[in-house]
Amino acid sequence: AQSVTQPDIHITVSEGASLELRCNYSYGATPYLFWYVQSPGQGLQLLLKYFSGDTLVQGIKGFEAEFKRSQSSFNLRKPSVHWSDAAEYFCAVVQPSGNTPLVFGKGTRLSVIA
Amino acid sequence: EAGVTQFPSHSVIEKGQTVTLRCDPISGHDNLYWYRRVMGKEIKFLLHFVKESKQDESGMPNNRFLAERTGGTYSTLKVQPAELEDSGVYFCASSLGLAINEQFFGPGTRLTVL
Structure with missing residues:
Protein backbone atom coordinates (compact mmCIF):
# COMPACT_ATOMS: atom_id res chain seq x y z
CA ALA A 1 0.00 0.00 0.00
CA GLN A 2 1.16 3.50 -0.69
CA SER A 3 2.40 5.59 2.19
CA VAL A 4 3.87 9.02 2.81
CA THR A 5 6.48 9.76 5.44
CA GLN A 6 7.14 13.18 6.85
CA PRO A 7 9.92 12.48 9.34
CA ASP A 8 9.80 15.83 11.12
CA ILE A 9 6.80 16.35 13.37
CA HIS A 10 7.78 19.88 14.41
CA ILE A 11 10.36 22.30 13.06
CA THR A 12 11.29 25.71 14.39
CA VAL A 13 13.11 28.22 12.23
CA SER A 14 14.05 31.84 12.58
CA GLU A 15 12.34 34.40 10.41
CA GLY A 16 14.42 34.95 7.30
CA ALA A 17 16.10 31.57 7.51
CA SER A 18 15.75 28.93 4.84
CA LEU A 19 13.40 25.99 5.22
CA GLU A 20 13.28 22.45 3.97
CA LEU A 21 10.47 20.05 4.87
CA ARG A 22 11.05 16.42 4.01
CA CYS A 23 8.66 14.04 2.35
CA ASN A 24 9.26 10.48 1.19
CA TYR A 25 6.71 8.22 -0.40
CA SER A 26 6.34 4.53 -0.96
CA TYR A 27 4.45 3.68 -4.11
CA GLY A 28 4.60 1.15 -6.94
CA ALA A 29 4.76 3.79 -9.63
CA THR A 30 5.51 7.48 -9.55
CA PRO A 31 2.42 9.08 -8.09
CA TYR A 32 1.25 12.61 -8.42
CA LEU A 33 2.64 14.64 -5.52
CA PHE A 34 1.24 17.54 -3.56
CA TRP A 35 2.08 19.84 -0.71
CA TYR A 36 -0.75 21.38 1.30
CA VAL A 37 -0.62 23.93 4.11
CA GLN A 38 -3.09 24.40 6.91
CA SER A 39 -3.08 27.63 8.86
CA PRO A 40 -5.02 27.78 12.14
CA GLY A 41 -8.76 27.82 11.54
CA GLN A 42 -8.34 27.36 7.81
CA GLY A 43 -8.80 24.49 5.41
CA LEU A 44 -5.96 22.79 3.61
CA GLN A 45 -4.57 24.98 0.85
CA LEU A 46 -2.61 23.61 -2.08
CA LEU A 47 0.92 24.99 -2.23
CA LEU A 48 2.16 23.11 -5.28
CA LYS A 49 1.89 19.88 -7.18
CA TYR A 50 3.99 17.64 -9.40
CA PHE A 51 2.57 15.49 -12.15
CA SER A 52 5.43 15.19 -14.65
CA GLY A 53 8.11 17.18 -16.43
CA ASP A 54 10.48 19.58 -14.70
CA THR A 55 11.31 18.08 -11.33
CA LEU A 56 11.58 21.47 -9.65
CA VAL A 57 8.14 22.96 -9.21
CA GLN A 58 7.23 26.41 -8.05
CA GLY A 59 4.24 27.06 -5.88
CA ILE A 60 2.46 29.87 -4.14
CA LYS A 61 3.87 31.97 -1.31
CA GLY A 62 7.43 31.52 -2.55
CA PHE A 63 7.58 27.77 -1.97
CA GLU A 64 9.19 25.25 -4.28
CA ALA A 65 9.62 21.50 -4.20
CA GLU A 66 11.94 19.10 -5.93
CA PHE A 67 10.95 15.62 -7.02
CA LYS A 68 13.76 13.08 -6.82
CA ARG A 69 12.71 9.74 -8.26
CA SER A 70 15.84 7.93 -7.07
CA GLN A 71 15.11 8.93 -3.49
CA SER A 72 11.30 8.76 -3.69
CA SER A 73 11.31 12.22 -2.22
CA PHE A 74 9.45 15.47 -2.74
CA ASN A 75 10.95 17.97 -0.32
CA LEU A 76 9.47 21.41 0.15
CA ARG A 77 11.74 24.44 0.35
CA LYS A 78 11.60 28.14 0.91
CA PRO A 79 14.68 30.38 0.84
CA SER A 80 13.46 32.88 3.43
CA VAL A 81 10.71 32.10 5.90
CA HIS A 82 8.19 34.72 7.01
CA TRP A 83 6.35 34.67 10.32
CA SER A 84 3.11 34.09 8.40
CA ASP A 85 4.45 30.74 7.19
CA ALA A 86 3.87 29.25 10.63
CA ALA A 87 1.37 26.49 9.92
CA GLU A 88 1.12 22.76 9.42
CA TYR A 89 2.36 21.31 6.15
CA PHE A 90 1.16 18.10 4.58
CA CYS A 91 2.69 16.08 1.80
CA ALA A 92 0.25 13.94 -0.17
CA VAL A 93 0.25 11.55 -3.11
CA VAL A 94 -2.40 10.20 -5.43
CA GLN A 95 -2.24 7.48 -8.02
CA PRO A 96 -1.99 8.92 -11.54
CA SER A 97 -5.30 7.60 -12.84
CA GLY A 98 -8.77 8.89 -12.22
CA ASN A 99 -9.98 10.88 -9.30
CA THR A 100 -8.77 8.85 -6.40
CA PRO A 101 -8.26 9.86 -2.80
CA LEU A 102 -5.16 11.57 -1.54
CA VAL A 103 -2.81 9.71 0.78
CA PHE A 104 -1.29 12.07 3.31
CA GLY A 105 1.73 12.15 5.54
CA LYS A 106 1.32 12.95 9.22
CA GLY A 107 2.21 16.59 8.71
CA THR A 108 5.01 18.86 9.88
CA ARG A 109 4.23 21.75 12.16
CA LEU A 110 6.36 24.81 11.44
CA SER A 111 7.02 27.42 14.08
CA VAL A 112 8.74 30.69 13.15
CA ILE A 113 10.61 32.69 15.74
CA ALA A 114 11.87 36.25 15.52
CA GLU B 1 -16.49 32.11 -5.60
CA ALA B 2 -17.32 30.56 -2.24
CA GLY B 3 -15.03 27.81 -1.04
CA VAL B 4 -15.92 24.53 0.60
CA THR B 5 -17.83 25.12 3.80
CA GLN B 6 -18.40 22.78 6.70
CA PHE B 7 -20.78 22.91 9.61
CA PRO B 8 -20.40 22.88 12.53
CA SER B 9 -16.83 24.00 13.10
CA HIS B 10 -16.78 22.23 16.46
CA SER B 11 -18.98 19.60 18.05
CA VAL B 12 -18.70 18.12 21.51
CA ILE B 13 -20.95 15.15 22.23
CA GLU B 14 -21.13 12.27 24.63
CA LYS B 15 -20.42 8.70 23.76
CA GLY B 16 -23.53 7.07 22.35
CA GLN B 17 -24.99 10.25 20.93
CA THR B 18 -25.51 11.04 17.27
CA VAL B 19 -23.78 13.78 15.33
CA THR B 20 -24.30 14.95 11.77
CA LEU B 21 -21.62 16.88 9.93
CA ARG B 22 -22.40 18.86 6.83
CA CYS B 23 -20.27 19.81 3.85
CA ASP B 24 -21.15 22.23 1.08
CA PRO B 25 -18.74 21.80 -1.83
CA ILE B 26 -17.83 24.42 -4.37
CA SER B 27 -20.73 24.87 -6.77
CA GLY B 28 -20.36 22.68 -9.83
CA HIS B 29 -17.86 20.28 -8.28
CA ASP B 30 -19.01 16.74 -8.94
CA ASN B 31 -16.42 15.11 -6.70
CA LEU B 32 -16.80 15.30 -2.96
CA TYR B 33 -14.47 13.62 -0.49
CA TRP B 34 -14.55 13.10 3.24
CA TYR B 35 -11.31 12.71 5.18
CA ARG B 36 -10.57 12.42 8.89
CA ARG B 37 -7.60 13.25 11.02
CA VAL B 38 -7.33 11.61 14.40
CA MET B 39 -4.99 13.47 16.73
CA GLY B 40 -1.35 12.81 15.98
CA LYS B 41 -2.09 10.73 12.93
CA GLU B 42 -2.29 11.35 9.23
CA ILE B 43 -5.33 12.62 7.37
CA LYS B 44 -7.15 9.53 6.13
CA PHE B 45 -9.68 9.10 3.38
CA LEU B 46 -13.20 8.08 4.31
CA LEU B 47 -15.22 8.17 1.11
CA HIS B 48 -15.71 9.74 -2.29
CA PHE B 49 -18.90 10.84 -4.01
CA VAL B 50 -19.28 11.51 -7.69
CA LYS B 51 -22.41 13.59 -7.82
CA GLU B 52 -24.86 11.67 -5.62
CA SER B 53 -23.21 8.26 -6.04
CA LYS B 54 -20.68 6.73 -3.70
CA GLN B 55 -17.62 6.07 -5.85
CA ASP B 56 -15.43 4.69 -3.09
CA GLU B 57 -16.29 4.16 0.54
CA SER B 58 -13.37 1.91 1.39
CA GLY B 59 -12.16 4.26 4.10
CA MET B 60 -15.32 4.26 6.18
CA PRO B 61 -14.33 2.76 9.53
CA ASN B 62 -17.54 0.89 10.31
CA ASN B 63 -21.30 0.93 9.90
CA ARG B 64 -21.74 3.61 12.53
CA PHE B 65 -20.80 6.08 9.81
CA LEU B 66 -23.34 7.01 7.17
CA ALA B 67 -22.68 9.50 4.39
CA GLU B 68 -25.21 10.91 1.99
CA ARG B 69 -25.20 13.37 -0.84
CA THR B 70 -28.77 13.82 -1.91
CA GLY B 71 -29.15 15.66 -5.19
CA GLY B 72 -25.42 15.75 -5.70
CA THR B 73 -24.95 19.00 -3.83
CA TYR B 74 -24.16 19.12 -0.14
CA SER B 75 -23.19 16.04 1.82
CA THR B 76 -23.79 14.89 5.36
CA LEU B 77 -21.79 12.48 7.45
CA LYS B 78 -23.66 10.97 10.37
CA GLU B 85 -12.25 6.88 18.96
CA ASP B 86 -14.37 8.92 16.53
CA SER B 87 -12.88 12.12 17.91
CA GLY B 88 -10.86 14.03 15.37
CA VAL B 89 -11.10 16.60 12.62
CA TYR B 90 -13.32 15.74 9.68
CA PHE B 91 -12.40 17.41 6.42
CA GLY B 97 -14.56 16.49 -13.32
CA LEU B 98 -12.99 13.12 -13.93
CA ALA B 99 -9.34 13.92 -14.42
CA ILE B 100 -6.93 14.58 -11.62
CA VAL B 113 -16.60 12.55 21.86
CA LEU B 114 -16.55 12.46 25.66
Whole structure:
Protein backbone atom coordinates (compact mmCIF):
# COMPACT_ATOMS: atom_id res chain seq x y z
CA ALA A 1 0.00 0.00 0.00
CA GLN A 2 1.16 3.50 -0.69
CA SER A 3 2.40 5.59 2.19
CA VAL A 4 3.87 9.02 2.81
CA THR A 5 6.48 9.76 5.44
CA GLN A 6 7.14 13.18 6.85
CA PRO A 7 9.92 12.48 9.34
CA ASP A 8 9.80 15.83 11.12
CA ILE A 9 6.80 16.35 13.37
CA HIS A 10 7.78 19.88 14.41
CA ILE A 11 10.36 22.30 13.06
CA THR A 12 11.29 25.71 14.39
CA VAL A 13 13.11 28.22 12.23
CA SER A 14 14.05 31.84 12.58
CA GLU A 15 12.34 34.40 10.41
CA GLY A 16 14.42 34.95 7.30
CA ALA A 17 16.10 31.57 7.51
CA SER A 18 15.75 28.93 4.84
CA LEU A 19 13.40 25.99 5.22
CA GLU A 20 13.28 22.45 3.97
CA LEU A 21 10.47 20.05 4.87
CA ARG A 22 11.05 16.42 4.01
CA CYS A 23 8.66 14.04 2.35
CA ASN A 24 9.26 10.48 1.19
CA TYR A 25 6.71 8.22 -0.40
CA SER A 26 6.34 4.53 -0.96
CA TYR A 27 4.45 3.68 -4.11
CA GLY A 28 4.60 1.15 -6.94
CA ALA A 29 4.76 3.79 -9.63
CA THR A 30 5.51 7.48 -9.55
CA PRO A 31 2.42 9.08 -8.09
CA TYR A 32 1.25 12.61 -8.42
CA LEU A 33 2.64 14.64 -5.52
CA PHE A 34 1.24 17.54 -3.56
CA TRP A 35 2.08 19.84 -0.71
CA TYR A 36 -0.75 21.38 1.30
CA VAL A 37 -0.62 23.93 4.11
CA GLN A 38 -3.09 24.40 6.91
CA SER A 39 -3.08 27.63 8.86
CA PRO A 40 -5.02 27.78 12.14
CA GLY A 41 -8.76 27.82 11.54
CA GLN A 42 -8.34 27.36 7.81
CA GLY A 43 -8.80 24.49 5.41
CA LEU A 44 -5.96 22.79 3.61
CA GLN A 45 -4.57 24.98 0.85
CA LEU A 46 -2.61 23.61 -2.08
CA LEU A 47 0.92 24.99 -2.23
CA LEU A 48 2.16 23.11 -5.28
CA LYS A 49 1.89 19.88 -7.18
CA TYR A 50 3.99 17.64 -9.40
CA PHE A 51 2.57 15.49 -12.15
CA SER A 52 5.43 15.19 -14.65
CA GLY A 53 8.11 17.18 -16.43
CA ASP A 54 10.48 19.58 -14.70
CA THR A 55 11.31 18.08 -11.33
CA LEU A 56 11.58 21.47 -9.65
CA VAL A 57 8.14 22.96 -9.21
CA GLN A 58 7.23 26.41 -8.05
CA GLY A 59 4.24 27.06 -5.88
CA ILE A 60 2.46 29.87 -4.14
CA LYS A 61 3.87 31.97 -1.31
CA GLY A 62 7.43 31.52 -2.55
CA PHE A 63 7.58 27.77 -1.97
CA GLU A 64 9.19 25.25 -4.28
CA ALA A 65 9.62 21.50 -4.20
CA GLU A 66 11.94 19.10 -5.93
CA PHE A 67 10.95 15.62 -7.02
CA LYS A 68 13.76 13.08 -6.82
CA ARG A 69 12.71 9.74 -8.26
CA SER A 70 15.84 7.93 -7.07
CA GLN A 71 15.11 8.93 -3.49
CA SER A 72 11.30 8.76 -3.69
CA SER A 73 11.31 12.22 -2.22
CA PHE A 74 9.45 15.47 -2.74
CA ASN A 75 10.95 17.97 -0.32
CA LEU A 76 9.47 21.41 0.15
CA ARG A 77 11.74 24.44 0.35
CA LYS A 78 11.60 28.14 0.91
CA PRO A 79 14.68 30.38 0.84
CA SER A 80 13.46 32.88 3.43
CA VAL A 81 10.71 32.10 5.90
CA HIS A 82 8.19 34.72 7.01
CA TRP A 83 6.35 34.67 10.32
CA SER A 84 3.11 34.09 8.40
CA ASP A 85 4.45 30.74 7.19
CA ALA A 86 3.87 29.25 10.63
CA ALA A 87 1.37 26.49 9.92
CA GLU A 88 1.12 22.76 9.42
CA TYR A 89 2.36 21.31 6.15
CA PHE A 90 1.16 18.10 4.58
CA CYS A 91 2.69 16.08 1.80
CA ALA A 92 0.25 13.94 -0.17
CA VAL A 93 0.25 11.55 -3.11
CA VAL A 94 -2.40 10.20 -5.43
CA GLN A 95 -2.24 7.48 -8.02
CA PRO A 96 -1.99 8.92 -11.54
CA SER A 97 -5.30 7.60 -12.84
CA GLY A 98 -8.77 8.89 -12.22
CA ASN A 99 -9.98 10.88 -9.30
CA THR A 100 -8.77 8.85 -6.40
CA PRO A 101 -8.26 9.86 -2.80
CA LEU A 102 -5.16 11.57 -1.54
CA VAL A 103 -2.81 9.71 0.78
CA PHE A 104 -1.29 12.07 3.31
CA GLY A 105 1.73 12.15 5.54
CA LYS A 106 1.32 12.95 9.22
CA GLY A 107 2.21 16.59 8.71
CA THR A 108 5.01 18.86 9.88
CA ARG A 109 4.23 21.75 12.16
CA LEU A 110 6.36 24.81 11.44
CA SER A 111 7.02 27.42 14.08
CA VAL A 112 8.74 30.69 13.15
CA ILE A 113 10.61 32.69 15.74
CA ALA A 114 11.87 36.25 15.52
CA GLU B 1 -16.49 32.11 -5.60
CA ALA B 2 -17.32 30.56 -2.24
CA GLY B 3 -15.03 27.81 -1.04
CA VAL B 4 -15.92 24.53 0.60
CA THR B 5 -17.83 25.12 3.80
CA GLN B 6 -18.40 22.78 6.70
CA PHE B 7 -20.78 22.91 9.61
CA PRO B 8 -20.40 22.88 12.53
CA SER B 9 -16.83 24.00 13.10
CA HIS B 10 -16.78 22.23 16.46
CA SER B 11 -18.98 19.60 18.05
CA VAL B 12 -18.70 18.12 21.51
CA ILE B 13 -20.95 15.15 22.23
CA GLU B 14 -21.13 12.27 24.63
CA LYS B 15 -20.42 8.70 23.76
CA GLY B 16 -23.53 7.07 22.35
CA GLN B 17 -24.99 10.25 20.93
CA THR B 18 -25.51 11.04 17.27
CA VAL B 19 -23.78 13.78 15.33
CA THR B 20 -24.30 14.95 11.77
CA LEU B 21 -21.62 16.88 9.93
CA ARG B 22 -22.40 18.86 6.83
CA CYS B 23 -20.27 19.81 3.85
CA ASP B 24 -21.15 22.23 1.08
CA PRO B 25 -18.74 21.80 -1.83
CA ILE B 26 -17.83 24.42 -4.37
CA SER B 27 -20.73 24.87 -6.77
CA GLY B 28 -20.36 22.68 -9.83
CA HIS B 29 -17.86 20.28 -8.28
CA ASP B 30 -19.01 16.74 -8.94
CA ASN B 31 -16.42 15.11 -6.70
CA LEU B 32 -16.80 15.30 -2.96
CA TYR B 33 -14.47 13.62 -0.49
CA TRP B 34 -14.55 13.10 3.24
CA TYR B 35 -11.31 12.71 5.18
CA ARG B 36 -10.57 12.42 8.89
CA ARG B 37 -7.60 13.25 11.02
CA VAL B 38 -7.33 11.61 14.40
CA MET B 39 -4.99 13.47 16.73
CA GLY B 40 -1.35 12.81 15.98
CA LYS B 41 -2.09 10.73 12.93
CA GLU B 42 -2.29 11.35 9.23
CA ILE B 43 -5.33 12.62 7.37
CA LYS B 44 -7.15 9.53 6.13
CA PHE B 45 -9.68 9.10 3.38
CA LEU B 46 -13.20 8.08 4.31
CA LEU B 47 -15.22 8.17 1.11
CA HIS B 48 -15.71 9.74 -2.29
CA PHE B 49 -18.90 10.84 -4.01
CA VAL B 50 -19.28 11.51 -7.69
CA LYS B 51 -22.41 13.59 -7.82
CA GLU B 52 -24.86 11.67 -5.62
CA SER B 53 -23.21 8.26 -6.04
CA LYS B 54 -20.68 6.73 -3.70
CA GLN B 55 -17.62 6.07 -5.85
CA ASP B 56 -15.43 4.69 -3.09
CA GLU B 57 -16.29 4.16 0.54
CA SER B 58 -13.37 1.91 1.39
CA GLY B 59 -12.16 4.26 4.10
CA MET B 60 -15.32 4.26 6.18
CA PRO B 61 -14.33 2.76 9.53
CA ASN B 62 -17.54 0.89 10.31
CA ASN B 63 -21.30 0.93 9.90
CA ARG B 64 -21.74 3.61 12.53
CA PHE B 65 -20.80 6.08 9.81
CA LEU B 66 -23.34 7.01 7.17
CA ALA B 67 -22.68 9.50 4.39
CA GLU B 68 -25.21 10.91 1.99
CA ARG B 69 -25.20 13.37 -0.84
CA THR B 70 -28.77 13.82 -1.91
CA GLY B 71 -29.15 15.66 -5.19
CA GLY B 72 -25.42 15.75 -5.70
CA THR B 73 -24.95 19.00 -3.83
CA TYR B 74 -24.16 19.12 -0.14
CA SER B 75 -23.19 16.04 1.82
CA THR B 76 -23.79 14.89 5.36
CA LEU B 77 -21.79 12.48 7.45
CA LYS B 78 -23.66 10.97 10.37
CA VAL B 79 -22.01 9.13 13.22
CA GLN B 80 -24.44 7.01 15.21
CA PRO B 81 -23.72 6.07 17.93
CA ALA B 82 -20.51 8.02 18.45
CA GLU B 83 -17.58 6.36 20.19
CA LEU B 84 -14.52 7.90 21.84
CA GLU B 85 -12.25 6.88 18.96
CA ASP B 86 -14.37 8.92 16.53
CA SER B 87 -12.88 12.12 17.91
CA GLY B 88 -10.86 14.03 15.37
CA VAL B 89 -11.10 16.60 12.62
CA TYR B 90 -13.32 15.74 9.68
CA PHE B 91 -12.40 17.41 6.42
CA CYS B 92 -14.44 17.70 3.29
CA ALA B 93 -12.94 18.41 -0.12
CA SER B 94 -14.36 18.87 -3.59
CA SER B 95 -12.96 18.83 -7.11
CA LEU B 96 -14.06 19.15 -10.71
CA GLY B 97 -14.56 16.49 -13.32
CA LEU B 98 -12.99 13.12 -13.93
CA ALA B 99 -9.34 13.92 -14.42
CA ILE B 100 -6.93 14.58 -11.62
CA ASN B 101 -7.83 17.98 -10.30
CA GLU B 102 -6.96 19.97 -7.26
CA GLN B 103 -9.06 19.05 -4.26
CA PHE B 104 -10.28 22.13 -2.43
CA PHE B 105 -10.63 21.58 1.27
CA GLY B 106 -12.99 22.99 3.83
CA PRO B 107 -11.82 24.17 7.27
CA GLY B 108 -12.90 20.93 8.91
CA THR B 109 -15.20 20.00 11.75
CA ARG B 110 -13.53 19.20 15.05
CA LEU B 111 -15.48 16.41 16.75
CA THR B 112 -14.89 15.60 20.38
CA VAL B 113 -16.60 12.55 21.86
CA LEU B 114 -16.55 12.46 25.66
